[in-house]
Amino acid sequence: MTRRYDDDCVATREILSLVGDKWSVMVIVNLGEGTMRFSDLKRAIEGISQRMLTLTLRGLERDGLVTRTVFPTIPPRVDYALTRLGQTLLEPVTGLAVWAQRHRPEIQRAREAFQRAATSK
Numbered sequence: 282m283t284r285r286y287d288d289d290c291v292a293t294r295e296i297l298s299l300v301g302d303k304w305s306v307m308v309i310v311n312l313g314e315g316t317m318r319f320s321d322l323k324r325a326i327e328g329i330s331q332r333m334l335t336l337t338l339r340g341l342e343r344d345g346l347v348t349r350t351v352f353p354t355i356p357p358r359v360d361y362a363l364t365r366l367g368q369t370l371l372e373p374v375t376g377l378a379v380w381a382q383r384h385r386p387e388i389q390r391a392r393e394a395f396q397r398a399a400t401s402k
Contacts, residue, residue: 299344304329304337306374309363312347313371316362346370 299305307326311317317325323334338361341347346367352358363371 299340300370300374302337304333305341306378308334308337308341308361309346309367309370309374310378312361312363312367313375316360319359319361322361341367 300309304326307329308322311322311325319334319338322338323329323331326334329337338347338349342349345364348362348364350360350362352360
């Protein structure tokens with residue numbers, strides 16, 4: 282890690298913007314359990330729209346983190362899975378998700394205290 286604005290900084294920012302959004306994290310965590318169909322992913326990720334899931338999967342596929350396999354059935358069956366590169370992200374992303382779940386109550390209390398202080402000024 283460097284403090285200079287150089288290629289390392291740009292790379293870090295690019296990757297964090299990709300995996301730092303909530304939908305990418307949820308897709309990666311879910312695919313960490315194994316190959317899933319689109320509809321199964323949509324059911325597993327509460328609150329995600331069909332369009333957002335499509336965009337998220339495309340972005341992850343573009344960056345080599347997810348594979349998309351189409352089977353020539355009627356209707357077509359599409360499976361998604363983590364690539365080897367995607368598997369390497371599973372541990373840090375899962376750690377981030379666990380941290381968020383564990384500390385959510387503290388963060389919510391801090392937000393409420395901040396809001397109270399801001400409105401009492």
